[in-house]
Amino acid sequence: MVAESSSRGSRLFPEIRINLRAGRRSSEVLLTPIAQITVVSTVILIAAALVYFGIGWIRSARTIVRHEAAVVRAETANADLQDETASLRDELALAVRAREDAEGQLSALAREQRGEMRVPPAASEEASAGKVGQMLDQSQRDLHQAETQRATLEARLSKIETDRIEASAHQSRAACEAVMKKLQHASADRDKAIGERDRLRARIAELEQKHSEREIVRPEELAGAFRLAGLITAESTQSEAATSPPEVLITDAPPEPEENSGGIAAFGRRAVSEFTRLLASTGLNVARLFPQLGLDRGEGGPFVPPPKAGQPDGISSDKLEAMRSLMKSLPLSPPLDQYQLESRFGPRHDPFNHRPSFHTGIDLSAPYMSPVYATAAGTVIYAGYRADYGKVVEISHGNGIATVYGHLHRYTVSVGQTVAEHAHIGFLGSTGRSSGPHVHYEILVNDEPQDPEKFLGLARLIPASDK
Numbered sequence: 001m002v003a004e005s006s007s008r009g010s011r012l013f014p015e016i017r018i019n020l021r022a023g024r025r026s027s028e029v030l031l032t033p034i035a036q037i038t039v040v041s042t043v044i045l046i047a048a049a050l051v052y053f054g055i056g057w058i059r060s061a062r063t064i065v066r067h068e069a070a071v072v073r074a075e076t077a078n079a080d081l082q083d084e085t086a087s088l089r090d091e092l093a094l095a096v097r098a099r100e101d102a103e104g105q106l107s108a109l110a111r112e113q114r115g116e117m118r119v120p121p122a123a124s125e126e127a128s129a130g131k132v133g134q135m136l137d138q139s140q141r142d143l144h145q146a147e148t149q150r151a152t153l154e155a156r157l158s159k160i161e162t163d164r165i166e167a168s169a170h171q172s173r174a175a176c177e178a179v180m181k182k183l184q185h186a187s188a189d190r191d192k193a194i195g196e197r198d199r200l201r202a203r204i205a206e207l208e209q210k211h212s213e214r215e216i217v218r219p220e221e222l223a224g225a226f227r228l229a230g231l232i233t234a235e236s237t238q239s240e241a242a243t244s245p246p247e248v249l250i251t252d253a254p255p256e257p258e259e260n261s262g263g264i265a266a267f268g269r270r271a272v273s274e275f276t277r278l279l280a281s282t283g284l285n286v287a288r289l290f291p292q293l294g295l296d297r298g299e300g301g302p303f304v305p306p307p308k309a310g311q312p313d314g315i316s317s318d319k320l321e322a323m324r325s326l327m328k329s330l331p332l333s334p335p336l337d338q339y340q341l342e343s344r345f346g347p348r349h350d351p352f353n354h355r356p357s358f359h360t361g362i363d364l365s366a367p368y369m370s371p372v373y374a375t376a377a378g379t380v381i382y383a384g385y386r387a388d389y390g391k392v393v394e395i396s397h398g399n400g401i402a403t404v405y406g407h408l409h410r411y412t413v414s415v416g417q418t419v420a421e422h423a424h425i426g427f428l429g430s431t432g433r434s435s436g437p438h439v440h441y442e443i444l445v446n447d448e449p450q451d452p453e454k455f456l457g458l459a460r461l462i463p464a465s466d467k
Helices: 033-117 123-212 219-229 234-241 261-281 317-329 452-461
Strands: 002-009 014-022 025-031 215-217 248-250 340-343 346-349 356-359 362-365 371-373 378-385 391-398 401-411 424-428 439-445 448-450
Touching: 014 033, 033 123, 261 452, 317 391, 378 401, 391 424, 439 452, 448 452
Parallel strands: none
Antiparallel strands: 002 014, 014 025, 340 362, 346 356, 362 439, 371 424, 378 391, 391 401, 401 424, 401 439, 439 448
């Protein structure tokens, strides 16, 4: 490596050419004055930022240390004041006791003096009286001194008590402020929890009300309604009867069809309404996808009598064809022949960082390299590697419905290819952000993820149409 400085540029930042040689190959790097100024400015800014934050951290640390030292000093002073208060109280008690003793001595001397004054005076008695007077004067002086000392001690005790009350009030004020802050936070958390509880109670009441309105209907009755409406044939109804569960939950159970055309028409319209409700439960916006179904639209025109026979009243051939097309595009079959459900759609704990997350599909595990199939007919719109999904295939089924198959070991289709229902599209693997062999299966309705289990359960409610 050879560095050469050019005469061009400023004196402080001349152009520098660096020749890098590796064997027979060589390359030249030019450092312009602007680049040098940019690098130097960046280094200076980083150094200044580090110094600024370092000084700020040192200041905050010193402030904390000074605050802690002040608290320790206040506590120490409070303890000293309490000790001094106790000592002064002891001294005051001794002074009071001394005053009481002096008063007792003074009373005794006064009594002796009064008794001696009743006896005729003599020279020796006069000397004794003078001695007693001196003792009385000394006792009075001692009493006055004790009173002065007591007053001084009481003043000092009052001052110490005032200082102690002020120190305790300061500490109590700080403690009360901290407690008030905690109480405010606790009150806010309580109000939030009460609001969430009320919201959940309202949601539970709504769900219970909806559940109370649901009625139990046998699937063969629903299949008969679809057959009368013209959505399926009698043969497909018979083929589905053996695999249907004994009971399913729907609303507005259709009545027994009557022999006349009016009863059949009403039964067919109710079947179409039930079909629309089942589709809406999966997230499909039926009113937007099929406005010709007669949902939320204005109506008018001349009166035309209903047909004598054939199709139910109010259900046109275009409407029936649109519903048949939608039924064919629904991904109702699973992507694997044999599988085990490992993770459901919705909130869960992430398997890697164990934090709360939202799962936009379902995870189906099976043996490694198991064949993966398309769940409905459609067109492949993506086949490749997609970040955490690993190797993935995405199929559009029309009507805003698409399916995604992630973590594949290998895919066997290409973009633009048309596939039929249950067509082989790849092999199960563990590519991308995966903890083991499985298929991440998603259903998108207008680019919004929906619960695939709703569609798999819908396969038991909607009998298979002629494919």
